[in-house]
Amino acid sequence: MTRKYSPVLVGLAAVALMFSVAACSSKEAEVITLRGANQFDKNHVFSRTLFKFEELVKEYYGKPVNFEFYLNSELGLEKEYFAYMSQGVSVDFAHVSPSHMSTFSKAAPLMDMPFLFRDLDHWNKVLSGDALKPITDDVEQKADVKLIGFSGGGTRNITASKRITTIAELEGLDIRVMGAPIQTRIFQAIHAAPTVIAYNEIYNAVQTGVIDAAENEATGIQQMKFYEVGPEISLTQHAITVRPLVFSGKTFRRLPEDLQAAILRAGREAGEFGRETEAREDHATLLQMEAEGKIRTHEFTERAALLRLAAPVKEAYANELGVREVLARIDAVK
Template sequence: MERRAFLGAVGAATGLLAAPAVVRAQAPITLNGASQFNPEHVFNRTMTKFQELVVQYYGRPVNFVMHNNSSLGLEKQYFEYMSAGRAVDFAIVSPAHMSTFSRAAPYIDAPFLFRDLAHWNKVLDADLLKPVADEVERRARVALIGYAGGGVRNIFSSRPATNMAQLRGLRIRVQGAPIWSRTFQAIGMAPQVIAYNEVYNAIQNNVIEAGENEAAGVEQMRFYEVGPNLILTQHAITIRPLCFSVQTMQRLPRELQEAIRRAGKEAGTFGRQTESSEDGQKVDALASAGRLKKVEFTERAQMNAAVQPVMAAYAKEIDAEQIHNRINALTS
């Protein structure tokens, strides 16, 4: 009798000691996101949608911590953190910042790749970018779980230009991927690679004369204050992958991994629809407020013709020739 009582007491005590571990095991998982922008930016709203969908599809609590306003650096750092499996678990990152890990990655966001929004949407719906995404995931250990973007990029400048001759020699900031410098050089401009957060001061101090961005970036970074002429070159339509660290993913329950990939795809669609619909509205609003002057560019066809040999050579160089040809062959 005494032995049974003793064993019962030991079992009860063991259960009490184990209880904290059970509580800890059931505690919500915490995932960290990062953004250069404030919560109103379309990228941040896309990541908020992602968080909501993850919780919905997982069916259990998940803690999300967003580090906004560049508090953890810039997109290049976010991608490096995700690749290393530390500090940042998810973020929206320009493909230009993936070039260290994949030569082909910047191609999916290259200028003059898409003819218009209809063509851009068809390329994404056909999943023509999958070979690039697979390479990034394999080599950088970062999964491209969705595609946001949809902003049409134009040139904001301290001086106007309506044709190719007036663009010649324009000192313009471009992204770090080589294809951006090559294509802008082919047009006759003088591209310079400068950190995104230094563009405003660089124009203000006449280090450069211009930059290029979609409307959301021009508005958020107040580039219109130093580059009030918006030259409507429409040279690119953005693709902004929603990225997730593979190392983080592998530590998570299988059900949560499935929820993250499902939510990422849907959040990316939300981001594309939101940004593409808001882009023109933002440009018009900035123009109506007198902050931007829209400058019609009359030689887009000539500009496109000048860069296509560069694009074809670049695609061949990075073994993306097949993707390049499939994109060009896809009719909008």
């Protein structure tokens, strides 16, 4: 039996089919893409932390979401990533050193200050709690960038051409420091003689006797082969790195609420992953170099004295930044 259909009904069915296809296409087109950037290759701990962030977001969101990664400085450097995120263009999330936030937030560089943390346990407790909340609020308000997690964990020590274990042996030590003025002030306070030298000139400067020492994390010592000219590692533990995982505020506000919640949860947990991983690998690298005979490590027997000498400089710097109460919150963490 042949069925006959009204031309009107056929037309309506065709229109309905068109709308159905269009709706499906529109739904597919609505899959959100988030863009992450990093200065390093895929094996670096920062990259692995971003990949962990992706994994956790997808798990907690439970809906399709795309991630694009731009590694090896493909989109520039951290300072540029932060500017992009503030503008809501090109980069949605990345790791950014606190010093690169200073253009927007005067308070942020406190997180880079030497002797801010008593030890690794204190550092981890501070980053796991809310002691830094006034800084994160300031960055979000002034830069429109959210600090959603805290990575880092490289412990910086002195690498020298001679053994240094006491304040007396540190006295007048010609040591290379980074360009931030607080670095010079802190090392002057602990009786060293700091000099600002470009990073790529450290090796030759120690080798030729221009300086006697530098300071760095284990990974930096290994990668730059500083152990060849400064094999004596003094365990001053004067800084433990903080590398916030940050997310563009403008991008965040455009996202569905359930994705926002997933991002905040994933950022916190990815930060924990990054801290545990970097701290563990940093220590392992130090042990590896010592086992290979490349370095000799020495306990700094008067580390408590270093903390006392640095304290007035830390307080003065916190006052300059307007974050004295934040320093007090950090010091209060037990």
